[in-house]
Amino acid sequence: INTVVESLTKAPRNINLSDDSGKAKTITEVFGSNVFSLKEMSRTLPKPIFKSFMKQLRGNQTLDKVTADAIAHAVKVWAIERGASHFTHWFQPMTDSTAEKHDSFLTLKSTFFNGFEEVTALETFSGSQLLQSEPDASSFPSGGMRTTFEARGYTVWDTKSPMFIQDGPHGTAILYVPSVFISYNGEALDEKSVLLRSSEVLNKTVLEFLSMIEEVDEDHPRTKNVFTxxxxxxxxxxxxxxxxxxxxxxxxTGRTLLGGLPPRHQQxxxxxxxxxxxxxxxxxxxxxxxxxxxxxxxxxxxxxxxxxxxxxxxxxxxxxxxxxxxxxxxxxxxxxxxxxxxxxxxHEKPFRGVNGSGKHCNWSMSTDQGDNLLDPSAAPENNLRFLFFLVAILKAVLDHGDLLRAGIASASNDHRLGAHEAPPGIISVFLGSQLNEVLNAIEENRPVDYDATGTQMQNVRVKGTVLDLKVATLPSIARDLTDRNRTSPFAFTGNKFEFRAVGSKQSTSFPVTLLNSAVASSLTEMKEALRKQMGDKKVASREDQLAVIREYIKKTKPIRFEGDNYSDEWVAEAAKRGLPNIVKSPDAFQCLLKDKNADMLRQTGVFSDAELTSRYHILMEKYAKDVMIEAQTLLTMVIQHVLPAAYTYRGELADTASKIVTIGLDATAESRVIKELSPVVANLQDRVQELEKLANHWTEIEDVSELAFYASEKVLPAMEAVRELADYLERNISDKLWSFPKYTELFLNI
Ligand code: ADP
Ligand code: MG
The missing domain is CATH 3.30.590.10 (Glutamine synthetase/guanido kinase, catalytic domain)
Incomplete structure (x- = not known):
């Protein structure tokens, strides 16, 4: 192990980040230089072509062949200038990673010289190659959708994401065409198409809602587009x-299946x-x-x-x-x-005993005019609009918290959720004391008590009209960063929500898709309530809006939690409130198919039933396979390394002991170690056999959900039993016999 460390830590290879004069390039010099951006398109495309593309981008026109051919030509020239030899559709199948299949720009052309054919090479890239490609869909997870539908899968250029190049080998480059991956019937086979759908439905719903509350005039043009x-x-x-x-x-497997904490870690x-x-x-x-x-x-x-x-x-x-x-x-x-x-x-938890990794998703909604819809301090006259969205999000999490939990579930994230660095399987929302007090005041129909917000009064601006409604202007101090609760899985952090339970390894696409859909759905419900409230008025009055907001503040109370999410009291309290505590992934996946969730996803148009069922199957199967691979890996490590190390150590001690005895001395010390180790070794052999038996039974289970529960309820505990004993051996036998780098070596050699 030491040899490896020495040879590898020497002379890391640095690439040159500077220009010819040796000065480091500034970020503005390099930023976006490998992207075929709109700016680059407008520079390289004929004007009418660029215009036609922009129309398509706004959703007002489909992309015609002439435009596609012209763009393909322009991007080919642009990419080849930068060394590109190949192009690829780049897409996001349900594997948490991206997929690509490279095709060269090479085409052959025959030329005849007095009847002799000679083949010459050309570089071509057509509009249809740009738009669409057909990878072999059968090699990607589809959760049974292919048997019901069509075997073929297509990748289609997602014009909203710009093309870019990445370095290939030997100074070459590859042109990347961001794409969605769908079946012949347009069913989503990837992460991206559902995300696109969810953004569209959220955009549409928010616009409809805004049109009910916004007076439009010259100074306040109608919002045309909203995005997350x-x-x-x-x-x-x-x-x-x-x-x-x-x-x-x-x-x-991406995580250590064996190994204990070193004396010094994060304490x-x-x-x-x-x-x-x-x-x-x-x-x-x-x-x-x-x-x-x-x-x-x-x-x-x-x-x-x-x-x-x-x-x-x-x-x-x-x-x-x-x-x-x-x-x-x-x-x-x-x-x-x-x-x-x-x-x-x-991996979310590569090392036992120290913090794991997450991927905090900071999420908000913005208008095409650059207005952050979740910024309470932007303009006091928009307070009600802000509150309306805020409460809609509370309602979304209340109704579909279990669905959000499913969106972040995986065999790997299970090891992190509920450990000491991450929120447990209960999804709740943290608002902070200011906002919490504002909602309480509205609910109780009283003025905001600024002492209760725990904030400095100097920053607070109070406007008359708002106080008439017994709502104080939301103070700009709502953005105060001191008021934070790091234990909440879903926290309001000033002008956005932070979804903290998301795993570090996963694509954020699925959780964001589910969040967008749930918010679109709750907003639709609140919009209908507002419609009823406002009668035949064209624009809802402040009183109308406030009435609906108040009604929904009451409804969503159980989802709000300001305390320590890691505490045992919260687990008990959440149970009282009827909030689900979903600890294991297979339970979480089952929430995908619950009527209320499936109905919502169907009604918003984000998932068809077939797509949802297919995803359920894919996730269950992936979970089961992940655990299975871990079990097999652990068995190999223990059988081939840990047990032999223990046998050798005992053998060496026994040899030493008998030598000591032959020279007439006392070998009690050596004998004692052997005596202590022997039952552990025997016990470990038994545990290994049990795990092997479970692993062998595996192939007899056909149903994927049954398999996932089997993995979670039977296999994981059996792995745990093996690990406990193996870790005991790690601590108690000679280091020189131990094959694997220990946590100390892994942590300290960077
Ligand atoms: P931390 O949570 O570690 O304190 P910050 O709050 O500064 O860090 O920001 C975390 C992330 O939130 C950054 O990536 C930042 O760009 C992002 N963020 C800030 N505002 C918004 C917003 N309106 N919508 C989405 N993400 C946002
Ligand atoms: Mg953060």
Whole structure:
């Protein structure tokens, strides 16, 4: 192990981030340089073509062949200038990662010279190649949808996401065409098409609602477009790649299946926001540079709580872009880390006993005029609008918290949720004392008590009209960052919600899709309530709006929780309130098919029943397979390494003991160790046999949900029993006989 560390930590390979003069390039010089952006399109395309594309983008026209051909030609020239040899549709099947299949621009052309044919090479890229491609869908998860529908799958260019190039080998490059992946009948086979649908339905609903409350005049044009904004804080671990290669569990499953805490881990709390290790900083800077070229606006980097844990966060963007960019961030981090002889771990809980990784999804809604609909301090006259949205979100989480829980469930995230660094399986909403008091005041029809908000009065502006309704203007101090509850799975943080239970490894697409849909649905319900309230008025009055807001504040009370979400009291309290506490993934997945959730997803048009059932199957199956692979990996490690190490150690001790006895001395010490170890070894052999039996029975279960429950209820506890004994051996036998790098080595060699 030491040899590996030495050889690998020496001389990490740095790429040159500077120009010819040796000065580092500024972010503005490189930002977006590898993106075929609208600006680039307007520069390279004939005017009528660009206009026609913009019309398509606004949803007013389909893309015709002439336009597609012209764009394909322009992007081909642009990409080839930058070294591109291949193009690929880039899509997001339900595997948490992206998929690509490269095709070269190569075409052959025959020329005849006096009857002799000669073939010459050309580089071509047609409009139809740009628009559509047909990868072999049967190799991607479809949850049985293919047997019911059509075997073929198509990737179709998602014109809303710009094309970009990434470096290939030997100075070449690859042109990426962001795409959706659908079946012949238009059923979603990917993460992205449902996200697109959910954004559209949310946009439509919010616009309808705004048209009921907004007086439109010259100064206040009608809002034409609303979109969700997303900022994803990505947590991850970085460890030495050489040591990583010596851990089959990390390589195969992404987490350590064995291993105990070293004497020093995170208890000194010295890693968080500490100095970033040099090799790590080199890798992260290079990664940021690569991402800047792709137009990914990385803003923040820092150490996280656990040893060897870090976080990277971008400036928020339109959700679709943000999802793409998060996937690119993970991909680039992975590749750049490799160059620096580091390995990035995105698993939610790679190491037992220290914090795991999440991916906080900061979520809000914005208008085309740049108004953040969840910013209470933007304009006091919009307070009611803000409150209406806020309460709609509370209602969405109250009605579909279990669905949101399903959206973040996985075999890996189960190890993190409910441990000490992440919220448990109960989804509730934290608002902060100011906002909480404002809602209470409205509910009780009284003025806001600013003492109860626990804030400084200086910042508060109070406007007459609002007080008449016994609602104080929402103070700008609602953005005060001191008022935070880090334990809440879903927290209001000043001008956005932060969904914290999302796993570090997963694509944010599914949770955001579910959130968008649930909010669109609750907003529709509240819109109807408002319609009733306002009668035949064209625009709802403030009283009308307030009446509906008050009604829904009352309804949504159980979902609000300001206290410590990690405490046992909360578990009891939540049960009293009737909030589900879903600890295990298979239980969470079952919530997908609950009538209230399936109805909502069907009514909003985001998932058909077939699509939802297929997703349920995919998730259950993936869960079961993940656990199964872990069980097999653990068995291999214990049978091939841990037990033999124990046998050898006992053998060595026995040899020593008998030698000691032959020279007439006392070997009690050695005998004692053997005596202590022997029952542990025997016990471990038994546990291994039990796990093997369970693993063998596996193939006899056909139903995927049954399999997932079997994995969770039978296999995981059996793995736990094996681990406990193996970890005892790790602590108690000679280090030189231990095959795997231990936590200390993994944490400290970066
Ligand atoms: P932290 O939660 O660690 O304190 P910040 O609150 O500064 O960090 O921001 C976290 C993330 O939230 C960033 O990626 C930021 O761009 C994003 N964010 C800020 N405003 C919005 C918004 N209106 N919509 C979506 N994300 C946002
Ligand atoms: Mg945060």
């Amino acid at each position: 904004t997303l900022g994803t804080e990505q947590e991850y671990f970085l460890i030495d790649r050489g040591l990583y290669t010596l851990r089959p569990d990390l390589k195969i 000194l709390e010295d890693h968080y926001f500490g100095k970033i290790p040099t090799r790590v900083l080199a890798a992260i800077s290079e990664c940021e540079h690569e991402l800047a070229k792709l137009g990914v606006p990385i803003k923040t980097r820092h150490n996280e709580v656990a040893p060897a844990q870090f976080e990277v966060a971008p400036i928020f963007e339109e959700a679709m872009q943000a999802v793409d960019h998060n996937l690119l961030t993970m991909d680039v981090l992975h590749r750049v880390a490799h160059r620096h002889k580091l390995k990035v771990l995105f």
